[in-house]
Amino acid sequence: MSDAPNRRLVLDDTAVRRAVRRLAHEIVERAGPLNTIALVGIRTRGLPLARRLAAVVREVEGLEVPVGALDIALYRDDAFTGGSKVAVGQTHLPFDVADKTVVLVDDVLFTGRTVRAALDALMDFGRPRRIQLAVLVDRGHRELPIQPDYVGQVVATQAGQSIKVSLTEIDAGPGGEDAVHLLDTPERANGEARKAP
Amino acid sequence: MNTRTLIRGGRLLCPTTGLDAPGTLILEGGRITGASTGEVEAGASDSVLDATGCVVAPGFVDLHAHFCDPGEEHKEDLRSGGRAAVRGGFTTVVVGSQTTPVNDTRAVTEMIVRRAAAFEGCRVLPMGALTQGREGRRLTEMYDLRDAGAVALGDADVTVADAGLLRRALEYARAVGLPVFEQPEDASLAGHGVMHEGPVSTRLGLNGVPAVAEVAVVVRDLALCAATGARLHLGPLSAAESVAAVRRAKADGLPVTCAVTAAHLHLTDEAVAAAYSPQLRSRPPFRAEADREALLAGLLDGTVDAIASGHRPQSPVEKDLEFDLAEPGLVGLETALGLVLRLVLEGRVELVSALRALTTGPARVLGREASLAAGRPADVVVFDPAARARVAGADLSSRSRNTPFLGQALPGLVRFTLVGGEVRHRSTENVR
Amino acid sequence: MTQTRRHLLELAPLEAREITELLDLAESFQDISHRRIKKVPALRGMTVVLLFLEASTRTRTSFELAAKRLSADTLSIAGGTSSVVKGETLLDTTRNLAAMSPDIIVLRHKHSGSPHLLARHIDASIVNAGDGGHEHPTQGLLDALTIRQHKKRIAGLKVAIIGDIAHSRVARSNIAALGKLGADVWVCGPPTMVPPGIEALGCRATSDRDTAVRDADVVMMLRIQKERMTEELFPSDREYSQRFGLDRDVLARARPDALVMHPGPINRGVELAPDVADGPQSIILDQVANGIAVRMAVLYHCAGGGGGDA
Numbered sequence: 001m002s003d004a005p006n007r008r009l010v011l012d013d014t015a016v017r018r019a020v021r022r023l024a025h026e027i028v029e030r031a032g033p034l035n036t037i038a039l040v041g042i043r044t045r046g047l048p049l050a051r052r053l054a055a056v057v058r059e060v061e062g063l064e065v066p067v068g069a070l071d072i073a074l075y076r077d078d079a080f081t082g083g084s085k086v087a088v089g090q091t092h093l094p095f096d097v098a099d100k101t102v103v104l105v106d107d108v109l110f111t112g113r114t115v116r117a118a119l120d121a122l123m124d125f126g127r128p129r130r131i132q133l134a135v136l137v138d139r140g141h142r143e144l145p146i147q148p149d150y151v152g153q154v155v156a157t158q159a160g161q162s163i164k165v166s167l168t169e170i171d172a173g174p175g176g177e178d179a180v181h182l183l184d185t186p187e188r189a190n191g192e193a194r195k196a197p
Numbered sequence: 198m199n200t201r202t203l204i205r206g207g208r209l210l211c212p213t214t215g216l217d218a219p220g221t222l223i224l225e226g227g228r229i230t231g232a233s234t235g236e237v238e239a240g241a242s243d244s245v246l247d248a249t250g251c252v253v254a255p256g257f258v259d260l261h262a263h264f265c266d267p268g269e270e271h272k273e274d275l276r277s278g279g280r281a282a283v284r285g286g287f288t289t290v291v292v293g294s295q296t297t298p299v300n301d302t303r304a305v306t307e308m309i310v311r312r313a314a315a316f317e318g319c320r321v322l323p324m325g326a327l328t329q330g331r332e333g334r335r336l337t338e339m340y341d342l343r344d345a346g347a348v349a350l351g352d353a354d355v356t357v358a359d360a361g362l363l364r365r366a367l368e369y370a371r372a373v374g375l376p377v378f379e380q381p382e383d384a385s386l387a388g389h390g391v392m393h394e395g396p397v398s399t400r401l402g403l404n405g406v407p408a409v410a411e412v413a414v415v416v417r418d419l420a421l422c423a424a425t426g427a428r429l430h431l432g433p434l435s436a437a438e439s440v441a442a443v444r445r446a447k448a449d450g451l452p453v454t455c456a457v458t459a460a461h462l463h464l465t466d467e468a469v470a471a472a473y474s475p476q477l478r479s480r481p482p483f484r485a486e487a488d489r490e491a492l493l494a495g496l497l498d499g500t501v502d503a504i505a506s507g508h509r510p511q512s513p514v515e516k517d518l519e520f521d522l523a524e525p526g527l528v529g530l531e532t533a534l535g536l537v538l539r540l541v542l543e544g545r546v547e548l549v550s551a552l553r554a555l556t557t558g559p560a561r562v563l564g565r566e567a568s569l570a571a572g573r574p575a576d577v578v579v580f581d582p583a584a585r586a587r588v589a590g591a592d593l594s595s596r597s598r599n600t601p602f603l604g605q606a607l608p609g610l611v612r613f614t615l616v617g618g619e620v621r622h623r624s625t626e627n628v629r
Numbered sequence: 630m631t632q633t634r635r636h637l638l639e640l641a642p643l644e645a646r647e648i649t650e651l652l653d654l655a656e657s658f659q660d661i662s663h664r665r666i667k668k669v670p671a672l673r674g675m676t677v678v679l680l681f682l683e684a685s686t687r688t689r690t691s692f693e694l695a696a697k698r699l700s701a702d703t704l705s706i707a708g709g710t711s712s713v714v715k716g717e718t719l720l721d722t723t724r725n726l727a728a729m730s731p732d733i734i735v736l737r738h739k740h741s742g743s744p745h746l747l748a749r750h751i752d753a754s755i756v757n758a759g760d761g762g763h764e765h766p767t768q769g770l771l772d773a774l775t776i777r778q779h780k781k782r783i784a785g786l787k788v789a790i791i792g793d794i795a796h797s798r799v800a801r802s803n804i805a806a807l808g809k810l811g812a813d814v815w816v817c818g819p820p821t822m823v824p825p826g827i828e829a830l831g832c833r834a835t836s837d838r839d840t841a842v843r844d845a846d847v848v849m850m851l852r853i854q855k856e857r858m859t860e861e862l863f864p865s866d867r868e869y870s871q872r873f874g875l876d877r878d879v880l881a882r883a884r885p886d887a888l889v890m891h892p893g894p895i896n897r898g899v900e901l902a903p904d905v906a907d908g909p910q911s912i913i914l915d916q917v918a919n920g921i922a923v924r925m926a927v928l929y930h931c932a933g934g935g936g937g938d939a
Binding site: 394395396397398399400401402403404405472473517518519520521522 | 641718719720738740741742743745746749750760761762763764795798801824825826827829830
């Protein structure tokens with residue numbers, strides 16, 4: 001796969017797989033007793049990442065960690081200001097969040113606004129004991145005081161650039177491989193919140 | 198002083214006399230004194246009206262208009278209505294009896310005649326009510342109304358429900374010598390209807406007025422006309438079957454005439470569907486396309502004697518409402534010619550036939566004559582059929598703006614309207 | 630304001646795709662009503678006026694709950710308390726409301742086309758909550774959603790709508806929604822209650838109840854609305870019930886898994902026998918529950934959210 005001049009490969013298929021494994025190990029080590037942990041993926045690309053993390057945990061520890069899906073469309077601060085419309089997806093949390101350590105999972109951490117919305121959404125389902133944040137890529141430029149607990153890869157970016165994460169579960173790209181690209185085109189206004197195609 | 202007016206350079210067109218030629222019309226002392234196809238030298242004291250590119254025709258006669266005076270002068274009065282008429286090319290307008298108080302006595306008729314004469318508009322001919330208060334119970338003093346100036350008798354937009362009473366009214370009116378006007382609509386069949394009953398009213402969820410509400414009355418009235426021999430004028434008509442019934446009656450030799458409005462020749466119930474616009478609420482309602490076609494066919498074969506304006510002013514108080522709460526009616530004096538010319542442009546009707554329904558036909562309903570013949574009163578309209586003008590609320594002379602044609606460009610521009618030889622309207626617009 | 634407002638005035642002009650999108654959106658709102666905190670902040674800071682000039686506790690409370698679950702501020706104005714009854718026109722009343730800058734006005738009114746009147750004159754999104762005998766779009770949507778959830782499809786289903794079709798806005802909205810989604814819609818009632826040209830809306834019409842019910846997948850009974858009837862349309866409740874009502878014997882002619890629906894409130898014993906209304910095939914209460922999700926979806930859509938163009 002040859003990259004266009006305004007598009008640089010940051011993580012290839014192998015690197016993404018390694019990053020996910022490392023994140024899973026860190027979560028197992030630091031998130032507390034495994035039977036109190038739940039993984040919640042932020043739609044759209046946080047969800048397959050959460051499922052992959054759970055798979056690694058199952059493989060390594062032989063334990064099933066529950067996985068939920070969180071749709072934050074109704075909690076966004078830019079739902080009616082952006083140019084394009086946000087699709088509303090299903091939120092599905094097949095467990096009681098009370099007294100859980102909920103690890104929110106997303107692909108890219110940028111301004112922090114998505115995570116802010118996800119925290120509000122999650123809180124409406126109950127009172128978790130603790131909420132942590134795992135992201136595949138931290139690209140900086142935060143607009144809110146939010147920091148990740150687990151990071152797959154820190155990528156130095158400029159404001160006018162954007163990060164494009166492709167996961168095989170969602171993005172049927174050429175070659176069908178996972179990849180993270182740095183693009184020289186800006187994100188749409190107001191952060192990384194745009195997830196849905 | 199013997200001043201002459203010359204109308205030069207136009208096409209003289211008179212459906213009554215059959216005149217259709219370029220030439221000069223000569224007016225003198227309030228009357229038409231001649232028409233010349235040759236050159237007419239203008240004398241020093243002559244006033245000359247340039248009719249280049251224009252049609253010069255007898256002034257239009259409107260059988261169905263309402264000037265709301267007395268009673269609802271905020272919508273229209275005799276002055277504004279008369280101005281709207283001459284701006285639209287009408288020199289004679291029959292004003293309905295639905296005034297407040299109802300024009301059912303000599304006093305009201307006289308007042309209308311006297312007041313209208315003070316304004317420099319069209320000739321205003323009152324319709325006297327057929328029954329007192331238009332309540333359909335007791336006859337009016339028809340001889341008195343006639344002597345005061347009424348030219349027709351009718352309860353305007355109310356149908357006489359009692360057939361027995363209508364029979365007596367027809368018999369009596371026959372002796373008085375005036376035609377009886379009836380706008381046919383059976384109230385019980387119309388029910389709470391607010392538009393034509395059909396697929397469109399079903400779609401919109403509005404109560405419909407079935408065509409039979411009109412046809413049933415037309416058929417009854419024609420039977421009474423045959424029985425009494427009185428002159429009967431029906432209209433404005435809206436339904437195909439009504440026109441068919443009148444056609445048969447005319448073939449049978451009954452003294453019946455009928456009219457349609459210019460708007461009914463264009464609009465159907467589909468127009469209402471666009472946006473429930475109360476401007477499209479009308480009585481009778483705009484009906485189906487087949488009905489519209491039948492009205493046109495009636496116009497072409499002479500069943501329909503007259504095209505009326507159906508002028509019915511309403512203020513925003515009556516119109517800025519839910520469709521079924523809004524009052525019916527639209528102003529029509531200033532759009533009638535344009536709508537008729539649009540039909541001419543569409544090739545639906547010949548210009549001379551169209552003009553006949555605006556002049557000869559309605560005049561004869563009243564037992565009068567509209568023509569360019571020498572000796573006739575100089576009621577003349579000069580219009581440019583090629584000019585187009587946009588219907589703009591601010592430009593209307595009528596005090597009301599309730600027309601669905603606002604914003605549309607209609608053909609035809611009235612350059613001059615003369616009533617009794619006096620120029621009552623002169624267009625300063627220069628639209629082509 | 631120059632932006633084009635989104636309204637929901639009627640279903641008739643919508644395309645199947647748009648109806649499906651609204652149903653999908655409604656489905657994603659459904660679980661909110663089952664959460665501990667039945668509220669999302671989507672319409673926070675927005676004002677929704679519920680202008681109900683015709684009494685309807687059911688639809689008004691459903692809209693009110695929908696708006697509140699989206700965190701909108703609601704202002705409820707009912708016919709009895711409004712100045713409309715004091716002689717003020719609908720436009721004047723609404724202009725006064727509009728001066729308070731509501732984002733959405735939900736209108737229920739007995740005059741067909743009144744939401745269109747507001748949409749022409751008022752700068753707010755207008756949602757039709759039932760206008761005269763014209764449409765009741767959210768009812769049509771919630772009925773479609775309820776059928777879809779039970780039957781997993783709408784295309785190809787035979788749906789019989791029985792009652793006073795002529796005066797029914799519910800019938801018109803259902804014909805529009807279900808017809809576009811591919812159902813075989815039949816309407817049935819005494820000839821006096823089946824208006825001319827109803828087939829043009831996308832259905833078949835009959836005055837024979839058995840023809841309508843035979844092999845139907847859904848039987849939707851309409852309320853006999855005496856308050857909306859201005860003329861003599863049928864001789865007696867007794868004869869109506871016998872010829873056009875739904876009881877167990879009549880229902881037996883439909884498919885065994887046929888659903889029974891009713892927009893409510895029911896005239897028990899007139900159009901619907903009590904044992905059918907409360908029977909296993911009745912999904913009347915599901916209709917009510919779906920009403921909130923559908924109205925959330927409609928409010929969210931009109932506020933500018935969801936798919937589609939503004």
